[in-house]
Amino acid sequence: MMSESDKKWAFWALSCAFFVDFLGYAFIVPILPSWRAEFALSNTEATALVSLWAVPLFLLGPYTGRVTDRLGAGRTILFSLFALTIASLLYLVAMKVTSVDGFIILAIARLIHGASGAAILTAGFAAASDIWPTKFGEMSGKLIAMATIGGLMGPVVGGATYTIGPEYAFIGLALITALIIPVVYVTTKELGHGSQPAQGSVPLKVFIQNPVLFRIGLLVMMTTLATGALEAGVPLFLKDNLGLNAAWIGAVLLVMVVAQGLGGWLWGVLVDRNGPVKYMIFGWSVVTITMIAAGYVAHTIADAVLAAYCIIVILGIFQFAISAAQVPMLPMVDAATTQVYGEGGAGLAFGAFGTAWAAGTIVGPMVIGPVYDYTDSWGITLGILAIPMAIGLLITLTNRQLLSDCYNSEMSKRLESE
Numbered sequence: 001m002m003s004e005s006d007k008k009w010a011f012w013a014l015s016c017a018f019f020v021d022f023l024g025y026a027f028i029v030p031i032l033p034s035w036r037a038e039f040a041l042s043n044t045e046a047t048a049l050v051s052l053w054a055v056p057l058f059l060l061g062p063y064t065g066r067v068t069d070r071l072g073a074g075r076t077i078l079f080s081l082f083a084l085t086i087a088s089l090l091y092l093v094a095m096k097v098t099s100v101d102g103f104i105i106l107a108i109a110r111l112i113h114g115a116s117g118a119a120i121l122t123a124g125f126a127a128a129s130d131i132w133p134t135k136f137g138e139m140s141g142k143l144i145a146m147a148t149i150g151g152l153m154g155p156v157v158g159g160a161t162y163t164i165g166p167e168y169a170f171i172g173l174a175l176i177t178a179l180i181i182p183v184v185y186v187t188t189k190e191l192g193h194g195s196q197p198a199q200g201s202v203p204l205k206v207f208i209q210n211p212v213l214f215r216i217g218l219l220v221m222m223t224t225l226a227t228g229a230l231e232a233g234v235p236l237f238l239k240d241n242l243g244l245n246a247a248w249i250g251a252v253l254l255v256m257v258v259a260q261g262l263g264g265w266l267w268g269v270l271v272d273r274n275g276p277v278k279y280m281i282f283g284w285s286v287v288t289i290t291m292i293a294a295g296y297v298a299h300t301i302a303d304a305v306l307a308a309y310c311i312i313v314i315l316g317i318f319q320f321a322i323s324a325a326q327v328p329m330l331p332m333v334d335a336a337t338t339q340v341y342g343e344g345g346a347g348l349a350f351g352a353f354g355t356a357w358a359a360g361t362i363v364g365p366m367v368i369g370p371v372y373d374y375t376d377s378w379g380i381t382l383g384i385l386a387i388p389m390a391i392g393l394l395i396t397l398t399n400r401q402l403l404s405d406c407y408n409s410e411m412s413k414r415l416e417s418e
Helices: 004-027 029-038 043-052 055-071 073-096 102-131 136-164 166-185 211-242 246-274 277-300 304-326 329-341 346-375 378-383 386-398 400-417
Strands: none
Touching: 004 029, 004 073, 004 102, 004 136, 004 166, 029 043, 029 136, 029 211, 043 102, 043 346, 055 073, 055 102, 055 346, 073 102, 073 166, 102 136, 102 329, 102 346, 136 166, 136 246, 136 304, 136 329, 211 246, 211 277, 211 304, 211 329, 211 346, 211 378, 211 386, 211 400, 246 277, 246 304, 277 304, 277 378, 277 386, 277 400, 329 346, 329 400, 346 378, 386 400
């Protein structure tokens, strides 16, 4: 039985790993307009750099889960942090070399960063579900909140330091990441050394065949499709409508990620108390309305500056609500996997979850860039995101009983075993 002190150390190690993972993910967001000009990129190419982060998560998610189950979350996260540090320095290399197309090096750095981030997400959630089996909603919500803080600090720090100079930006990012390595190293045992999954080698197709896991995967994809699209598109929107530089774009994004971070913590606590489905329905309803509102404002308000400020407020509400749709799905994945396949394969389950997460993160930026290039209208580009939000709401409403029964049944067993 792990002591409370060891659990606290494990939580802070996971929190730090999630923080630097998403710090690097969001770090380049306010820099995209500058890279678009420096490398003569189209909007589609610029937003593709955001999508590339999620490609390894999509392709390797289940395999990082198998690695986590065998090697343990601690060692998996530790190796990933070393790779994150290297990727951070490659961004700077891309801007300095002349013999190779810098965009290619940026893409390689983004892929390495994404592969490492995939392993951290998978291993981190797997460790949390093992350490806090009856409080996983709260703990996963806190971890997402820490990731969101990293996403918050990424654009702010990235935009400000890049304005001073690229060297300050990317060497600083590498140093921050490297500082977390000792924290994870001393908690490797607490996070878990890994073993052969209890259920053996589960084929990936079971995550498609199981009705609960398949529906959760679709819902996860819808949430990350919207957030990925906005993370890539909002900086370009702010640049076009307000003429903001990288530092100011990073500051504006703070409103969005603060709202999501607060929501992640709040919804995680409430899910443990009252179950996940009611909060998912609330979240999907609000995000559908906000995307319609954002498209309407951008399309109808002639004053570009006024429209931009209105949309910033609307997107803040969106980010708070999207966490209500997103956070409850983590304990749902944990409950459904344990109920159907038994203990021991949390890494594989969250690896499959990561694949669904990544699918949306890839598609989102790849939708918003081409749509804006084709329509030249931010009203249409933002408003079209209401469609996947409405689909998410419909899936949740039509399957509310199935989702509730799965979650409540597994949680009852865990509470009885305590």
